[in-house]
Amino acid sequence: MDTKKLRQKILDLAIRGKLVPQDPNDEPASVLLERIKAEKERLIKEGKIKKSKKSAKTSDTPHYENVPFEVPNNWVWTTLGEIFNLQAGKNITAKDIFTRQDTDHRFPCYGGNGLRGYVSSYNREGHFPLIGRQGALCGNINEANGQFYATEHAIVVDTHCETNIDWAINVLLYLNLNQYATSTAQPGLSVGTINEVMIPVPPLEEQQRISQRINDWFALIDKIEQGKADLQVTIKQAKNKILDLSIHGKLVPQEPNDEPASELLKRINPKAENTCDNGHKWKLPQSWCLIKLKEAFTINPRNKANDDTDAGFVPMTNISDGFSNLFDYELRLWGKIKSGFTHFADDDIAVAKISPCLENRKSVILQNLPNNIGAGTTELHIFRSNYTIPLYGLYFFKSNYFIGECVGTFNGVVGQQRVGKNVVEDILFPLPPFAEQRRIVQKIEELFSALDNIQKALEV
Structure with missing residues (x-):
């Protein structure tokens, strides 16, 4: 209505x-x-x-x-x-x-x-x-x-x-x-x-x-609008709960025939430390691993570029808020580049490093990018992995757990914090078996689609 x-x-x-x-x-x-x-x-x-x-x-x-x-x-x-x-x-x-x-x-x-x-x-x-x-x-x-x-x-x-x-x-x-x-x-x-x-x-x-x-x-319309607002809050809370269940191994059942995440971890990083055990507060399924983000992802990969390079730029303002996965880039003349710049590639995950954008879940999977696109690291952290499904990673970065762990330093603006790489790289990352990642993503998208349909109905 x-x-x-x-x-x-x-x-x-x-x-x-x-x-x-x-x-x-x-x-x-x-x-x-x-x-x-x-x-x-x-x-x-x-x-x-x-x-x-x-x-x-x-x-x-x-x-x-x-x-x-x-x-x-x-x-x-x-x-x-x-x-x-x-x-x-x-x-x-x-x-x-x-x-x-x-x-x-x-x-x-x-x-x-x-x-x-x-x-x-x-x-x-x-x-x-x-x-x-x-x-x-x-x-x-x-x-x-x-x-x-x-x-x-x-x-x-x-x-x-x-x-x-x-x-x-x-x-x-x-x-x-x-x-x-x-x-x-x-x-x-x-x-x-x-x-x-x-x-x-x-x-x-x-x-x-x-x-x-x-x-x-x-007065009646006010009640309707308040009801719509309350329902929108409930939808947001439901999505948060879905993400919370997904990263704790409680959204979909485990399959005994899945290759354990420990085997996947050996391919990602043989030296990575699996901190998951029965006594850990996460209490993850036996087939999962718990590692640090820096062991699961390459964070802010760097490339060299020539001076006066035309490169794409994805500001935080160009990334949609909330649980959607929308963004757009701007093509700019990069100027005099004296050092490496963060390289963007398809399936990279871009995550805001500055609050309150971080709290607004400004994170996105970068796709369909031009050949020469990159940006500095003033606004975004870039996460790249060849061993995790990008959407599973994205939903982790949109979870309350990840956002709650991102405690940064104030950067001169009241109420605004900048979360450095040294903070995010040590945040724990729950790694399910690869097949279970697919099932988790499928279930999240199924549930989110139903909630989005309710959201759209509220906007008609």
Whole structure:
């Protein structure tokens, strides 16, 4: 279920007068508009609001031809400038805005993209919709309630004659005001432009019924979205559990006719030490071996290259997150190469060496590479083995066990660690018989496929 489209459909029905039934006893919207007009004229005389400039569309009677769509008889078409009073806030310097709220800076400050932070004073008080008028998100709608500060990049929407605030917010959301922004490097909206945007207005009583129905529907959609989010977490947890079972020899049954991993280990590295025994915490099947990664893989293999070599580069950003196996490379002029560089080859496993990319399971099998492709070792560790199935290795590198063992050093960025080769090479690697590796990979892909189908269903 596409809940975003469902929300939009509900707003579309509401704006056209099709969400709730009309009541013939409601005061017509034309009468409401006359009362709003009278109230605004009074406030202008008292100097509380400024008189807006008359547009070509504005008339003394709330009637328009060539309206976008028909609405019920007791509704009326008008403009935002006629039913509301739109006014931008006041300038404030960035140094006066604090990211955290405290006793000295307790008033929320709203700008063009929503909440900017907290300030020591306020310039508006009440319940208002806000329209962002500057920045990439101009036209976005926020809600302010209580004492707050509106900057010059936020338009405060004053309502009159008890116009329903929730209805006003929802109709502003529907209008997608960003479409009226200027096409410049810094998009912006003028109050004059927004004033002329047409809007269908229902009777006051129907506004309240519409708002209540929208709130009811949106509350139900919120529950659906929370359920989807919970299920997505469950899917992720299920995949983690599958990988955990797979590297502990508990995902598929062992076959007594399989060649033991000890024989495979002799071909990989005759000098490798098998640390697996009955007393080890892993408690692996008897046919498995437990060795260090540096004994199972060649880590960061190096090649020589000439100066000004065109070589491929696979940044961490080009590797997909999570449990997928997608990546793309960039072909670059390598520049003056004075030393060897890490060579990429088909079936190599590339693993992020920097957190939080590592925690996001940024690891992938490199395949279908051009002939001359390589990269430095600033972002990725490369693992190569001729004796393990690449997908089995990949799933190991995506497991919580491997990620949990990757404790690196901070590299100048808060919360970010770089995990060196000296750390990963000594991490223990559970090696099953070669035939069992195939069965493990087949079972993982079968289970992941079923979970992915559930995931896709959530996104429809």
